[in-house]
Amino acid sequence: MRELICINCPRGCRLKVDDDLNVTGNFCPRGAIYAKNELTHPVRTLTSTVKVQSVLERRLPVKSSEPLPKEKVFDAVKELDNVEMKAPVHIGDVVIANVCNTGVNIVATKNIEK
């Protein structure tokens, strides 16, 4: 039996997972998915920033379009160092495709028009 705190939302449900990966204590279905992932292949959404050529902003905030394998997070951050975007940029624009061969894209999370 493992005890986990769900990180999906601020509610922070206290989850209990037995050896057969049966989850209890979750308020919503996302808790069960989280607990199973956490014990088999933990994942995290990455948020960070990259350089941007713009008259308004110096940094463009970005995120991974899907959660990344936890062990790839630091490698993905390193890849962000080599990126420079140019305005205009819009929410959802791909900043890095298939980051660290995870099949996940890094996308912009802010509109910068000029």
Added chain:
Amino acid sequence: MIHHRLVIIGGGSAGMAAAVKAYELGEKDILILEKNNYLGGILNQCIHNGFGLHEFKEELTGPEFMSRFSKQVNELGIKYRLNANVLSVTKEKVVTYSSEEDGLVSVQADAIILTTGCYERNAGAIQIAGDRPVGVYTAGQAQLYLNCYGYLVGKKVFILGSGDIGLIMARRMTLEGAKVLGVAELMPYSAGLNRNIVQCLQDFNIPLYLSHTVKEVRGKNRVEKVIIAKVDEKMQFIPGTEMEFDCDTLLLSVGLIPNNDLFNNLGIKFSKTRGAMVNQDMETEIPGIFSAGNVLHVHDLVDYVVSEAREAAVGAVKYLNKTTKHAGFTYEIKQGYGIGYVVPQVLNIDDASEKVSFKFRVAKPFKDIVINIKEGERLIKKIIKPAIVPSEMEIVYLPKELFQKEDHVITVSVEEKK
């Protein structure tokens, strides 16, 4: 003097949500005054995800969340002025602002909503002993530097206070190459959300020292050392429990304070939240002047900020359309045992909508309790809570008919099981 029916001070999430709601309710003559050169307020620097689960049923980052509102504001053509620094608000509802573009402008409003957010407690406010070197920042300052300007404020960091911004910054700075040595929290429990303890500290093996605080900061020019020690129940240092950390930066995440400067000259009453005392419409003692969001009380979720701002907008539109009576049966809402604060503090039941929202926090963590809401001695609502902590605001919607106009006092209190 120019005139607008509704002036909203502050173009962050609360201000924008209030403006959009008021517009939808038919009020088209709105002016938002924003001191920065962008809408969205603090969410611009909150690049992490976790916003919008209630509001949009999806997990968004701060900039994504706020862009949904700024898009609406722009599409509806709601007027706003950027770089507009509001200097004063009077009882007569004259709002004076200055901006490079407009100069000094006075606006006569018919109704005002104050949505100016909150500010961080800083080093001066908590009186840390020791030297005064460079390298002591509030967590939000460090967040602004890193996320908006691209500067990492330090390489070896200690964090005082387990508020959410401090926890978020522990992760952010770690990802950007800093070493976060630990987080000290004065209280025996965390001030931040559990999920942030897990994903921001435990993920990176950053220790959390509960019942500990900074005893001394040392450093000639730059921070060189932070010394923490354990405290007893009376918050006194326990000798012999000191721990030293060699670091170049101390981040402070020690609380947020409603930014009520503009209300200080109005002569209105304030509540325990350090925000204005308000009724069910988020209306202050002066009819037609409203307050919502973090300037009223510090929220943990922007989703709740938005819903509160809409309540204020509903109230403002009712006021503007002269449907608020400001008469009839009035309740005083009090916090009983175990409750830190309740919003609102006044309930004019004859002016209330079908459902009245009560927002409150407990004063300390509890387990297996019942929260009772009573009109006089009569129980009107009972909420069972297996566990509850001060860092999570509770919100309950009470149907209007639960209130029976028998007693003028409503009390929210914690009942512990024997």
